[in-house]
């Protein structure tokens with residue numbers, strides 16, 4: 001176990017916002033992260049659309065966006081499979097419950113994860129566990145019980161504390177590792193059920209900081225730290241929500257009886273509504289012949305212009321997006337009007353038609369990096385690439401709804417009530433922190449998908465085709 005060997009230690013601080021980290025570091029509340037930031041790099045990166053736990057783990061673990069991986073939500077619906085035969089395992093999915101284990105087999109088998117590519121790989125709490133033996137899945141033992149208890153008692157921190165103990169247990173066991181990926185879930189949970197600034201949420205940030213301090217101290221004494229790549233990021237930010245708008249219930253009241261989780265058995269549904277995060281909604285129309293996803297003309301025919309206008313009037317709806325009539329074209333529409341996003345080969349463009357719902361004016365740019373640069377500091381970072389990638393999947397709805405900050409799209413069946421939300425394309429959900437213990441790497445705008453090739457390159461491994469660009 002040479003001290004010259006390279007290793008990777010990756011903390012996923014689920015739901016962490018970059019501005020919260022900056023603030024807590026400035027207050028001296030995260031001393032170990034502060035040290036890392038001083039010695040290394042702290043930049044902002046973009047996650048993906050939907051900005052939601054699960055799908056938003058795909059960019060850094062596989063280098064691919066959710067649309068490419070055909071997992072465009074923590075809940076999704078496949079019209080083609082549903083219309084083929086309703087009681088079909090592939091017709092719809094919710095990774096929030098018993099079906100979580102299917103995430104592994106839902107992923108395309110030919111797309112490798114970092115766990116497949118990096119030798120001795122250990123996982124803590126992340127749900128993507130394909131090919132990870134139980135001995136390398138540190139959180140697995142007792143996870144279901146621990147998570148259930150945390151959820152119903154709204155006491156989340158024991159999960160993170162036990163996670164940290166499992167990491168220390170691995171290190172003290174004398175076993176070596178190449179890649180250790182650890183999820184700290186409580187910032188996300190506390191932000192959902194309390195508030196993004198609640199004292200319990202802040203304590204969750206501090207639990208992760210303490211863990212980083214203790215793990216680093218141990219690795220320094222062992223001589224492993226000097227060749228260690230340490231990275232920390234998040235899968236999405238969150239914003240507080242004050243009002244719930246139940247999109248599925250609204251569809252039913254509009255005469256478009258909807259199925260969705262957990263009510264999936266309704267007779268003769270006219271639509272399916274799948275919510276992620278809870279600021280992302282995917283609406284699938286079933287009131288038409290055929291089993292295809294709808295493009296603009298058919299969508300307006302089957303949904304009706306009146307319903308569309310009613311939906312756009314809802315305060316909770318920031319904008320909707322749907323496929324245009326031509327390949328590579330997508331509309332973005334709010335109550336004022338719509339704009340067109342297009343991707344033709346390497347050229348991305350955004351053009352207001354009768355309104356500018358994303359406040360981007362006119363953009364025409366070459367390449368997906370250019371598209372990121374031109375939107376990075378906007379209200380909807382990486383909108384052009386993220387909407388294009390999402391609609392690659394037929395499981396992305398006929399209409400996708402992105403909620404306004406302050407609102408979410410699910411009410412009826414939510415327990416405990418959510419007071420924070422994510423999933424949308426707003427910058428508060430899309431911008432995530434990216435901290436690593438290296439200096440002088442690329443300073444261009446980053447995506448979490450860039451982490452995948454960066455880690456492989458650091459470890460001198462071959463890099464499969466992916467949607468990121470290495471930072472190193």
Ligand SMILES: [Zn+2]
Nearest residue numbers: 014015053188
């Ligand atoms: Zn999350």
